[in-house]
Amino acid sequence: MARSLTPVLTIAASLTLALAAAPAAGADAGKGAAARAVTYEATARFQHHPNAVKAGYVPDKYCVVNKEGPGALGYPHFNHALDNSVDPAKPAALFYEDDGRGGKRLVGVQWLVYDRDQNLATDDDRPRLFGTAFTGPQRGHFPGQPVHYALHLWLWKKNPLGAFETYNPAVTCLPGTTRPPK
Template sequence: MKYQLPKLLWGTMLLSVAFLLQLSCISESSDPSISLDPNLTLENPSREQESYPLENLRMDPTTLKMLADLRAATANYHDLTNALAAGYELASACVSHPTMGAMGFHYVNFGYVDGNYNPTQPEALLYEEDKNGNMKLVGVEFVVVSAAWDAHHTMIPYFGTQIFDIALAPAPLPFDNYQLHVWVWRHNPSGIFTKFNPRVSCL
């Protein structure tokens, strides 16, 4: 069953997340000790990969393969025009946190926001704007409508061995959902699955 997301509410709710996170204790499910080392060779690497190899991450082989597949599936979206042509549209201003970094601009394909989860088809693409006004792809976000997912599954979705975060309405979205940020295009020293990235900023 499709969840018809009010598009204006999406942006409003995302902008409130930074303020709400300051008021609550944030539990991150990713390992902040994750380190990077060059090793995992990807097919068709993008020239805008920003010297961020997904190499020797301290993860199981299945998760590493899923990360490589996700990067390959989203490499075409370094060019924002390709993302727009694929149905992604701007859904928020740049989202940031005063101490933990930023998420960037969310470009969402609202046709994907439902109770399904495809590990190579993220619901949102995360972009950082550079000083010249160009959008740089830095990561992705998966968003699964929890009510629709739970109707057919007994477990929360996983990306490999990484469990999704649980987000309850009304923030950051107006419906309960399972979500996961994956920083496949900009190294996140806080962890590849952590919500905010200290190496991403809003101008």
Template sequence: MRTITRTVIGGLVAALAVGAVALPAQAAPAPDSSSTMNKLVASTRAAVARFQQVDAALAAGYIPVSECTESPEGAMGIHYMNPALIHPGFVDPANPPFLTYGPSGDLWAAEFFEPEVGQPTPMYGSQAFDGPMAGHGPGMPTHYDLHVWVGKHNPAGMFAEWNPSLHC
């Protein structure tokens, strides 16, 4: 599955990136206030509430693209991608292109993703995405991403890449 899904994600994202070069750059970030960011995270949490179990994500067009990802720093989970939600240059807090789940199928995080196409660093409110970074597998493009831990508490922080309290 790993080789097939990496090829699928690489091909889909590459096709989206090629067609997205003409999109406008990300708008200026929202004012940096905890109230503004709390509202933004709450809107993402509310939008993904219907995806608490992986079966709901599958029914909505998300497809599995990784095994459960873990490192000495913690876990990210199993990544599910909805290719229709990848829009370089536009971040929609209510429609994360990726969701991550634990091995038991419970939602861990929303993940925002943009292929790198020469745009400014994408922003989720006042929080910059991580990157640009090389793809994590064959065919995956250089990209930006940001985890938002709306399903499980992350003691390392709401936007940390790894969650040290979770394991595969």
């Protein structure tokens, strides 16, 4: 069954206008709200999962759970051509969850920036976006991934812990969808 993107685009446009027009507590807050509106608008088309794949986001077949507590990331989709982007319209990763109908629903996004000196003990190059510092530096999560900084944004599904937390306890992985233990 084909779904129309009209409601999603209408919501994204409304949020863009509301966030851009909202009074800000300070310059960073205003910039952060405007940047978030840009992210809503830029990622709205990825609500339709095939659009993300066509745009170069490669799906991981496994759902990622938080091994240290509640919640999950969902299914990451990376576009490594966008690594090192701090453009709010160009996240390096999209996160999806199962929609209960055999499809995927976009829930969050992530930016990933490589650490300049690849030293976990220094952080003088920590990037910021939306007035928020990236987490890290942290080791790569797969062979060949450099030491990096990351910023998650739960834009399409509310995270009760906060919009920029790494894991979202409102996101779950279905049984049998997570990476088997080594």
